Amino acid sequence: xxxxxxxxxxxxxxxxxxxxxxxxxxxxxxxxxxxxxxxxxxxxxxxxxxxxxxxxxxxxxxxxxxxxxxxxxxxxxxxxxxxxxxxxxxxxxxxxxxxxxxxxxxxxxxxxxxxxxxxxxxxxxxxxxxxxxxxxxxxxxxxxxxxxxxxxxxxxxxxxxxxxxxxxxxxxxxxxxxxxxxxxxxxxxxxxxxxxxxxxxxxxxxxxxxxxxxxxxxxxxxxxxxxxxxxxxxxxxxxxxxxxxxxxxxxxxxxxxxxxxxxxxxxxxxxxxxxxxxxxxxxxxxxxxxxxxxxxxxxxxxxxxxxxxxxxxxxxxxxxxxxxxxxxxxxxxxxxxx
Amino acid sequence: xxxxxxxxxxxxxxxxxxxxxxxxxxxxxxxxxxxxxxxxxxxxxxxxxxxxxxxxxxxxxxxxxxxxxxxxxxxxxxxxxxxxxxxxxxxxxxxxxxxxxxxxxxxxxxxxxxxxxxxxxxxxxxxxxxxxxxxxxxxxxxxxxxxxxxxxxxxxxxxxxxxxxxxxxxxxxxxxxxxxxxxxxxxxxxxxxxxxxxxxxxxxxxxxxxxxxxxxxxxxxxxxxxxxxxxxxxxxxxxxxxxxxxxxxxxxxxxxxxxxx
Numbered sequence: 210x211x212x213x214x215x216x217x218x219x220x221x222x223x224x225x226x227x228x229x230x231x232x233x234x235x236x237x238x239x240x241x242x243x244x245x246x247x248x249x250x251x252x253x254x255x256x257x258x259x260x261x262x263x264x265x266x267x268x269x270x271x272x273x274x275x276x277x278x279x280x281x282x283x284x285x286x287x288x289x290x291x292x293x294x295x296x297x298x299x300x301x302x303x304x305x306x307x308x309x310x311x312x313x314x315x316x317x318x319x320x321x322x323x324x325x326x327x328x329x330x331x332x333x334x335x336x337x338x339x340x341x342x343x344x345x346x347x348x349x350x351x352x353x354x355x356x357x358x359x360x361x362x363x364x365x366x367x368x369x370x371x372x373x374x375x376x377x378x379x380x381x382x383x384x385x386x387x388x389x390x391x392x393x394x395x396x397x398x399x400x401x402x403x404x405x406x407x408x409x410x411x412x413x414x415x416x417x418x419x420x421x422x423x424x425x426x427x428x429x430x431x432x433x434x435x436x437x438x439x440x441x442x443x444x445x446x447x448x449x450x451x452x453x454x455x456x457x458x459x460x461x462x463x464x465x466x467x468x469x470x471x472x473x474x475x476x477x478x479x480x481x482x483x484x485x486x487x488x489x490x491x492x493x494x495x496x497x498x499x500x501x502x503x504x505x506x507x508x509x510x511x512x513x514x515x516x517x518x519x520x521x522x523x524x525x526x527x528x529x530x531x532x533x534x535x536x537x538x539x540x541x542x543x544x545x546x547x
Numbered sequence: 548x549x550x551x552x553x554x555x556x557x558x559x560x561x562x563x564x565x566x567x568x569x570x571x572x573x574x575x576x577x578x579x580x581x582x583x584x585x586x587x588x589x590x591x592x593x594x595x596x597x598x599x600x601x602x603x604x605x606x607x608x609x610x611x612x613x614x615x616x617x618x619x620x621x622x623x624x625x626x627x628x629x630x631x632x633x634x635x636x637x638x639x640x641x642x643x644x645x646x647x648x649x650x651x652x653x654x655x656x657x658x659x660x661x662x663x664x665x666x667x668x669x670x671x672x673x674x675x676x677x678x679x680x681x682x683x684x685x686x687x688x689x690x691x692x693x694x695x696x697x698x699x700x701x702x703x704x705x706x707x708x709x710x711x712x713x714x715x716x717x718x719x720x721x722x723x724x725x726x727x728x729x730x731x732x733x734x735x736x737x738x739x740x741x742x743x744x745x746x747x748x749x750x751x752x753x754x755x756x757x758x759x760x761x762x763x764x765x766x767x768x769x770x771x772x773x774x775x776x777x778x779x780x781x782x783x784x785x786x787x788x789x790x791x792x793x794x795x796x797x798x799x800x801x802x803x804x805x806x807x808x
Contacts, residue, residue, distance in 0.1 A: 223804065278805055283645045285801045299801070303648045311646045318643055322564045334556045335647055337549070
């Protein structure tokens, strides 16, 4: 078994009830309700190798959480096959969950009223972890996540960042080979985010832990994952390396100029006649933007031409960000990347 | 074995949480005692006006009521699932339950322990002793054992019915107001069932068997031979209903749809 997760033609449908309008409509709803069967996850297939870190991204309602819930055994799929750690999550739930760790960013795994270490102790019993295993593994986790001083505080008194680090530690008590993280960095400040990323990288290297991560923060994915699976309306629209996505779809660079004197668009355009440049002009801000392909020579030529003709107040070179690439993909629909 | 040790783990956790709020614990303890005392006075006053009902005299009725309080207290201590829908389904807490390697229903029972409800059993016992002495009942060596068996049976009947009600949440997405209604119906089990008409009796015996929480088992200790058969059925009904409810629960979990994020 080389794959931690194998999913084939996985599908989950929800009945979506719609109510009729008006009082008569409400009466009719009493007897027969209108409903549509809407697939939240629409026949997706993918597999994740052991030790991989995969980013699972998509807009709200694209089916990310539903997939994660099926993979963790919370929801029963409508159809399709799942094999996670060699087991069917829903069928052998109690045995299966012993082999995974789950962090839901918006939901606490810890007991609200008791001290963090008490929660850990209870979870240790729940997962039947021996004292020796616990000491060996958790001392390290606690040190790396820097939660030692938090251990004797009740969870309700922790800040979000502190709680999140404790959640992560709690999910790792049984040292699972597979970790699901649903929005683990939501609402966290930069420092905590960095610490969590560092930590995830470390356990991935140390224990070869497979990590499946959903997030809205693409910088998380850029920092951690080599591979992304992108979902839209319940379908996988891209599955592959993040780098490819950027290379193929990153659409050149942007040069932005602001001038000291008043300049109009036509004269600027005139300067770069013959060169493959598309100019845009923001009238309010007086910013001239040149969209060109990513070639060092061309960039310096354009800058040289413009700088020779006018006095420049400010100049910027922008690369298309991952965020923009992904926005473009969603606007256009599916992606064709080799 | 694992489940028993988990029970004690959660129990100690529960006690720790309780002990953390010391002031709260005392206030609660005294308010519980007070409400039980009021309950006791209330029972005596209300039943002071009844002399006999279909062949049951006042003290026998008080005795049944006292008995009923004991399994009810056990039920309230362990099956605190009346707000299952709001707490676990609507808020999505059930997701967390399902990611842990213990049976989901057992986890909920453990998380929702409310042992202070057991104080109600003391009132029940006091009422039973009061009525028992007035009736001149003799205590046989096997009575305490049968008492425990009947109490467990009664608590399981209660637990079974309320677990089944909680299961509705797996299928219907709207919250139901069945729980309070069921609490009302359950109260009918405190009174001798032969005061009701046949249909209600049938329902209280076989469909919503609350009669097995109060009158049937209590009849044994009152020496009512014509009800003995029902008395001994108490643990059977209790276990049957409880098993049915667990099977229904297991089916329900498959239908669980989760709450949106």
